[in-house]
Amino acid sequence: MSKNDHISLPELADKQSADSIKKPVILQDDQLSENTSDDIDKPSSVILPHADLKISSDLAQATIDRLATLSELEYELERTETAKSLNNMSVRSLDKLVKKVRNKIESETSESLIIDTEPYSEPVLDITSVADQICQILDDHIACKDAVKFAATLWILMTWLIPASHILPIAWINAPEKRCGKSTLLTLMSRLSKRSLPTSNITGPALFRSIESYKPTLFIDEVDTFINESEGLQGILNAGHSRDNPYIIRCVGDDNEPLAFNVFGAKAISGIGKIPGTLIDRSIPMTLRRKMKSETKKRVRDLPVDITNTIQSKLARWSDDNLMVIKAAKPVLPLYINDRAQDNWEILLKIAMILGDDWLEKAHNACIEISGIESDEPSLSEQLLADIQTVFNLHETDRLLSKHLLAGLCKDPEMIWSTLNHGKPITLHQIAKRLSEFSISSKCMRALDSYGKEVRGRGYDINDFQDAFSRYLS
Known part of the structure; x- marks a missing residue:
């Protein structure tokens, strides 16, 4: 290096x-x-x-x-x-x-929309006294017939026994005019029923979702203001009447996936005037009347909460202990009412049977009185049949041309047909449509006019009405 x-x-x-x-x-x-x-x-x-x-x-x-x-x-x-x-x-x-x-x-x-009641600490051995107390509370606050008080009391007990019920009748609280206590009765019933959910208005989707989610006893006030304009709402209320057909199908979500909703549940509705016939058919009408000036009724807001809470607690305990007894009860149903009314009243009569002979007699009489009043109100189609029978009898003939039948229906001022369509008379098409429900139709024929002259045209033969007359007017 x-x-x-x-x-x-x-x-x-x-x-x-x-x-x-x-x-x-x-x-x-x-x-x-x-x-x-x-x-x-x-x-x-x-x-x-x-x-x-x-x-x-x-x-x-x-x-x-x-x-x-x-x-x-x-x-x-x-x-x-x-x-x-x-x-x-x-x-x-x-x-x-x-x-x-x-x-x-x-x-x-x-x-929190629904409050579950804690059952009473001890067995409720005298449930009759609890029912009597509820009935007295209704009497203290509402002007109505005894039959309505008894029916409302039994309906309140029914809300605690849903698993024992195959049919759940709607409580249809109605009155001819305002200030008859409809909202008061609805409030009282909601304070004594199980899992109450009160509302003054509700849409179809909100109704079936609420029933599916909360399993409530639903109280709808002023139902007359919107029920006739909502076929969807009517259908949901109708479907919730029986366990046989408790489901409705609705498309939900972004993909419109069809889902089944169980809408079986107890419902009370109140309003003035009429509701659709299909709802009346599934209801127990509770018609109220305005109190007289001499009558004195208490205010609901003065009813102590402790009293209603104790009643609810006792009903919760009693229903838990006696559910199977109620379900197994076999009351004798009144023969004088129609099949649907028997279905509606069966669960109430089962409860009355357990309450004792006195309550069973009250319930039986209330059933006949209320159902009798309801059955005296024919449907529009039944009324048309009755009035057509009258027109045939007045003309003393077996055949009438359609135009002559229409003239006869609209001629009598006591009949509703001259003003049926918002002040205008019923039409031939409307007559034909309603009669088709009874399998009755017009046909070409010869008949006599009001002058006794033979004319030709489409008309009706009284012989085609005989089956309907026998089934619906007898």
């Missing part, structure tokens, strides 16, 4: 260091596996699973439950990546599952 090639020790150390940087030691694969290790608590395979690792249903459900608690923004930031981690689930499917859990959470947090 020449003099010029001499390198000092410090320079040599620096050169070796530089060489070590330029030429790092490269370990073989087997050396790498032997000398490297993770310094974290869990292996990376747990934190970053392999592509073919399947997520368990429990872990997936826990993830969905957590997502349902996030804000809208937080969920949007996570939904895509989380869907991939859940075995490459579609984001759309994840949205549906999260929404379902959110709806369940909202339903559980909304239970």
Whole structure:
């Protein structure tokens, strides 16, 4: 080595260091596996699973439950990546599952709309005295016939015995005019019934969702103001009458997926005037009257809450202890009322049977009185049949042309047909449509006009009415 090639020790150390940087030691694969290790608590395979690792249903459900608690923004930031981690689930499917859990959470947090009653601490051995107390409360606050008080009392007890009921009649609280106590009776019944949910107005979707979610006893005030304009609402109320057909089908969600909703439940409605005939047929009418100036009734707001709460508590305990007894009861149904009325009153008569002979007699008489009043009110089609029979008898003929029948119906001022259509007379088409319900139709014929002259045209033969007259007017 020449003099010029001499390198000092410090320079040599620096050169070796530089060489070590330029030429790092490269370990073989087997050396790498032997000398490297993770310094974290869990292996990376747990934190970053392999592509073919399947997520368990429990872990997936826990993830969905957590997502349902996030804000809208937080969920949007996570939904895509989380869907991939859940075995490459579609984001759309994840949205549906999260929404379902959110709806369940909202339903559980909304239970404050319904109050569950704590059963009485001791068995209720004298349920008759509780029924008598309820009846007295109704008498103290409402001007009505005894039959209505008895029916309302038994209906209140029925709300605590839904599992024992196959038919749940609607309580139809009505009056001819305002200030007859309809809202007062509705309020009293709601304070004594099970899981009461009062409202002054409700839409069809809100109705079936409320029944499905809360299983309430529903109290709808002023139903006459909107029920006739909502066929959907009528259908839901009709469907909730019997266990035989308790479901309605509605399309819900962004995909309009058809779902079944169980709308079987107890309902009380109040209003002035008439409601659709299909609802009346499923109801127990409770008609009120305005109190006289000499009559004095108490105010509902003065009724102590402790009294109604104690009654509810006793009914809760008694119904728990006697549900099967009520279900097994076999009362004798009045023969003088129609089949639908018998269905409506059966559960009330079962309850009255357990209350004792005195209450059974009260219930039996109330059933005949209320159902008798209801049955005296014919439907519009039945009224048309009766008036057509009258027109045939007045003309003393077996055949009438359609135009002559129409003239006869509209001629009598005591009949409703001259002003049926908002002050205008009924039409031939309307007559034909209603008569078709009884399988009666017009036909070409010869008949006599009002002058005794034979004329030709479409008309009706009285012989085609005989079956309907026998079935509906006798």
